[in-house]
Amino acid sequence: MSLSVGRGELISLVGPSGCGKSTLLRMIAGLMAPTGGSLSVQAGSVNDSRTAFVFQDSNLLPWRTVFDNIRLPLELRGVPFDQQQVAVEESLKLIGLKPTDATKRPRMLSGGMRMRVSLARALVTQPKLLLLDEPFAALDDLLRQLLNEELLRIWTEQHWTGLFVTHNVAEAVFLSQRVLVMSKSPGTFIADIAVPFAHPREPELRSTLEFAKLTGEVSRCLREVAR
Amino acid sequence: MKRLIQAALPPAVLFGLVILAWHFAVVGFAIKAFLVPKPLSVLTAVIDGRGELLQAVGLTAGAALSGFASSLLIGTFIACLFSQSGMIRRSCYPYAIFLQTVPIIAIAPLIVVWFGAGVGSVVLVSFIISLFPIITNGTTGLLAIDSDLLDLFRLYHASRWQVLWKLRLPHSVPFLVTGARTSSGLAVVGAIVGEFFAGYQAEKHGLGYVIMQAAGFSQTDRLFAAVLASTFLGIAIFGLSTIVGSTVLRRWSDSQ
Numbered sequence: 001m002s003l004s005v006g007r008g009e010l011i012s013l014v015g016p017s018g019c020g021k022s023t024l025l026r027m028i029a030g031l032m033a034p035t036g037g038s039l040s041v042q043a044g045s046v047n048d049s050r051t052a053f054v055f056q057d058s059n060l061l062p063w064r065t066v067f068d069n070i071r072l073p074l075e076l077r078g079v080p081f082d083q084q085q086v087a088v089e090e091s092l093k094l095i096g097l098k099p100t101d102a103t104k105r106p107r108m109l110s111g112g113m114r115m116r117v118s119l120a121r122a123l124v125t126q127p128k129l130l131l132l133d134e135p136f137a138a139l140d141d142l143l144r145q146l147l148n149e150e151l152l153r154i155w156t157e158q159h160w161t162g163l164f165v166t167h168n169v170a171e172a173v174f175l176s177q178r179v180l181v182m183s184k185s186p187g188t189f190i191a192d193i194a195v196p197f198a199h200p201r202e203p204e205l206r207s208t209l210e211f212a213k214l215t216g217e218v219s220r221c222l223r224e225v226a227r
Numbered sequence: 228m229k230r231l232i233q234a235a236l237p238p239a240v241l242f243g244l245v246i247l248a249w250h251f252a253v254v255g256f257a258i259k260a261f262l263v264p265k266p267l268s269v270l271t272a273v274i275d276g277r278g279e280l281l282q283a284v285g286l287t288a289g290a291a292l293s294g295f296a297s298s299l300l301i302g303t304f305i306a307c308l309f310s311q312s313g314m315i316r317r318s319c320y321p322y323a324i325f326l327q328t329v330p331i332i333a334i335a336p337l338i339v340v341w342f343g344a345g346v347g348s349v350v351l352v353s354f355i356i357s358l359f360p361i362i363t364n365g366t367t368g369l370l371a372i373d374s375d376l377l378d379l380f381r382l383y384h385a386s387r388w389q390v391l392w393k394l395r396l397p398h399s400v401p402f403l404v405t406g407a408r409t410s411s412g413l414a415v416v417g418a419i420v421g422e423f424f425a426g427y428q429a430e431k432h433g434l435g436y437v438i439m440q441a442a443g444f445s446q447t448d449r450l451f452a453a454v455l456a457s458t459f460l461g462i463a464i465f466g467l468s469t470i471v472g473s474t475v476l477r478r479w480s481d482s483q
Contacts, residue, residue: 031378053382055375063397063479076383076393105478
């Protein structure tokens with residue numbers, strides 16, 4: 001299989017369960033070694049510290065406050081505390097969290113808020129490549145739409161390269177510039193569907209005919225793969 | 228306040244009933260005082276011997292707390308070692324179980340032979356008996372880490388030390404609290420058992436020695452008083468560790 005992603009592109013990966021979307025993402029992140037073939041990532045190579053990963057679960061440390069959770073990557077990298085503080089404050093603002101939220105502990109937050117903190121933790125490192133493994137799968141639909149819009153806004157501001165794994169077709173189409181459809185084992189890409197909508201994308205885009213046509217096309221591909 | 232009363236009242240009533248039953252049983256069946264003393268004479272023994280008892284409680288508490296504290300420190304350290312190497316864990320764990328299964332009363336005399344009578348041996352017995360729960364609970368907590376969390380640390384190239392210090396150890400705190408709760412009770416038992424054998428050469432005597440001596444002289448009321456004092460000491464130390472533990476847990480745990 002081959003995959004090329006341009007710098008600053010935001011791409012979604014969809015496919016049936018078990019087709020290896022998450023595995024691919026983990027290999028790109030350097031968390032798993034490929035069993036064969038080679039993998040090179042230019043926007044910051046594999047194992048580069050400028051790669052960030054957002055997990056399906058918010059994956060926060062329950063004993064740390066929001067502030068301490070977000071600064072974790074910087075702390076591990078040995079960034080001085082005052083710089084950590086500045087970066088965390090920026091990150092909080094970017095993701096739409098109040099400064100008063102910084103002292104809260106994860107258990108006091110809702111699922112959506114936790115996912116925001118998880119995103120803030122990934123963005124605090126100013127990644128060149130952001131890998132997202134079904135980050136909003138556990139959220140209700142409205143919350144998912146809101147966070148999609150937030151994520152897209154941040155992307156248009158920062159223009160990192162993004163790879164977004166999801167099961168949700170509408171989410172994939174709304175977010176990305178290309179939707180890649182993966183087939184079940186052996187994992188290959190069977191379709192590469194361009195999403196031509198201009199940025200910034202408004203929430204109303206979801207109720208347009210063009211949007212419906214595209215989601216229909218992606219769904220059709222997925223249905224073929226699932227057979 | 229209402230909840231406190233609800234919690235405290237039933238056991239208090241039961242306590243009163245048992246004391247009454249005890250009193251009337253001793254009087255009614257004319258049980259000899261050296262077998263079972265009347266509750267009132269136990270109370271008298273507590274009041275008359277309060278100086279000796281308080282001192283004994285103080286000494287035993289000191290030994291138990293020292294044993295407990297050292298098992299907490301050293302047990303956590305050993306658990307950290309176990310978490311770092313499967314080899315160390317596999318080769319040493321059977322001997323850690325040995326600590327749990329060996330009857331402490333059987334090795335206490337040996338400890339006195341090796342380390343002499345005195346506070347040191349008492350603390351050592353208390354330490355040995357309270358070490359195991361810390362090791363097992365600590366090791367479990369250090370190893371039972373969600374793989375996504377480990378991945379997160381790996382993603383940011385955390386060193387082994389950072390993973391231990393910033394992920395494994397904080398994660399194991401609730402487990403250590405559970406272990407400490409068990410250990411705290413055991414530490415008191417260990418201190419008293421230690422004093423049975425090692426408490427006799429000092430000028431001041433702990434509860435274990437008072438118990439042995441009172442039993443030797445058939446001073447049953449004094450014996451009861453000492454047992455009562457040991458029980459309260461155990462409850463106090465257990466309560467203390469529970470309070471400290473739940474305070475810590477309030478900060479740590481995921482659920483509310």
